[in-house]
Amino acid sequence: MEKLPKIAFPIIIAVIIGIILIAKSAVTIDSGEAGVLFETFGDGVVTDEPPMGEGFHIVAPWNKVFIYEVRQQELFEKMKVLSSNGLEIQIDASAWYEPVYDELGNLHQSLGQNYLQRVIQPAIRSAARSVVGRYTPEQLYSSKRDAIQDEIFAETKKILEKQYVQLNEVLVRDVTLPNTIKEAIERKLRQEQESLEYEFRLVTAAKEAEKVIIEAQGKADANKILSASLTDKILQDKGIEATVKLSESPNSKVIVIGSGDSGMPIILGNQ
Structure with a gap:
C-alpha cells in the first residue's frame, strides 16, 4: 500500500475544517420564521437591520442566529x-399575538x-x-361578556405596544361562577322573566x-244622538211609511187609519 504524500494530510485537514465551518x-430559516443575528465580535444583537428572512443563509461561524x-x-x-x-371568578381566555417583525432585534x-x-x-392576567x-x-354572567372581552383586549394591547409585541385579539371563551352564585343568578333571572310576563298580561x-x-x-253616545233626533213628527212619518208597505202586502185586508192612541194607523186583517 502506497503511502499518501505528506501534502495530502494538510489538504484533508483543511477540507474537514472547511466542512465544519460551512456547517x-x-x-x-423555515417558513413563518425569522432570524436575529448576534455578532460576537461586533455590537452584539443587530437591531438596525431587518431580521433574516426565510431560506438559506451563510453567516460567520463565530456569529449566532436566533430563530423566532x-x-x-x-x-x-x-x-x-x-x-x-x-x-372568585374563573375566566377562560385566548390571546392571539405575534412579534413585531421589524422590531425582532x-x-x-x-x-x-x-x-x-x-x-x-x-399583561393579560393584569388586564383581566x-x-x-x-x-x-x-353582569359577568349575563350581559357584560363582550364588554369585558373588549376591555381586556384594550388594556393588554396598551401594555404590549411598548414591548415589541402585536396583540391581534382577545377572546373570552367562558366565565365560570361558583355554583351557589350561578344558581342564585339563574333563579333571579327566572323570577324577573316571570314578573315581566305577568306585567305583560296585566x-x-x-x-x-x-x-x-x-x-x-x-x-x-250613538244611541243618545239617535234618540235625540227622533221627534214625534219623524216617528209619525216612519209609521206612515210602514203602513203603506203593509197595505201593499197580500196578507193585509182592512186598514183603519188614525185609530191608535198616538194617531198612528191600526191595521186589521183576517189572517
Whole structure:
C-alpha cells in the first residue's frame, strides 16, 4: 500500500475544517420564521437591520442566529380573578399575538425568546384582574361578556405596544361562577322573566278592558244622538211609511187609519 504524500494530510485537514465551518455558517430559516443575528465580535444583537428572512443563509461561524416564529400564535389562559364584590371568578381566555417583525432585534435584546412568559402572560392576567374587578357576577354572567372581552383586549394591547409585541385579539371563551352564585343568578333571572310576563298580561288585559269600554261608550253616545233626533213628527212619518208597505202586502185586508192612541194607523186583517 502506497503511502499518501505528506501534502495530502494538510489538504484533508483543511477540507474537514472547511466542512465544519460551512456547517456552522449555514443557517436555514423555515417558513413563518425569522432570524436575529448576534455578532460576537461586533455590537452584539443587530437591531438596525431587518431580521433574516426565510431560506438559506451563510453567516460567520463565530456569529449566532436566533430563530423566532413570526406567525400569529395563540395563548390560552385560565385565570381566577375577583369580581367587584370580592367573589372568585374563573375566566377562560385566548390571546392571539405575534412579534413585531421589524422590531425582532429589539425584542430579542430586551426580552429574549421566552417573551411570552416574561410579558404577554403577565399583561393579560393584569388586564383581566383590572377589568373583571369592575363588574358584579350578575353582569359577568349575563350581559357584560363582550364588554369585558373588549376591555381586556384594550388594556393588554396598551401594555404590549411598548414591548415589541402585536396583540391581534382577545377572546373570552367562558366565565365560570361558583355554583351557589350561578344558581342564585339563574333563579333571579327566572323570577324577573316571570314578573315581566305577568306585567305583560296585566297590560294586555287593561288594554282589552279599555277597548270594551270605548266601544260601549261609542254605542251609548250613538244611541243618545239617535234618540235625540227622533221627534214625534219623524216617528209619525216612519209609521206612515210602514203602513203603506203593509197595505201593499197580500196578507193585509182592512186598514183603519188614525185609530191608535198616538194617531198612528191600526191595521186589521183576517189572517
